[in-house]
Amino acid sequence: MIRLLFLIPLVLCLLWMLYLTARGYRIRDGKQGFVYILVISSVIAAFYTLMWWLT
Numbered sequence: 584m585i586r587l588l589f590l591i592p593l594v595l596c597l598l599w600m601l602y603l604t605a606r607g608y609r610i611r612d613g614k615q616g617f618v619y620i621l622v623i624s625s626v627i628a629a630f631y632t633l634m635w636w637l638t
């Protein structure tokens with residue numbers, strides 16, 4: 584499970600890109616969404632890393 588953590592931001596960014604293009608927005612218009620995805624994914628990865636280290 585830990586080794587697949589890199590898939591979380593990849594899948595979320597892909598879904599965000601598909602959503603933007605389906606709604607007619609440019610990728611540049613959704614830049615803030617990409618930042619949110621990367622920050623949330625980093626928090627999730629840090630949490631799992633901390634739990635793995637503690638146990």
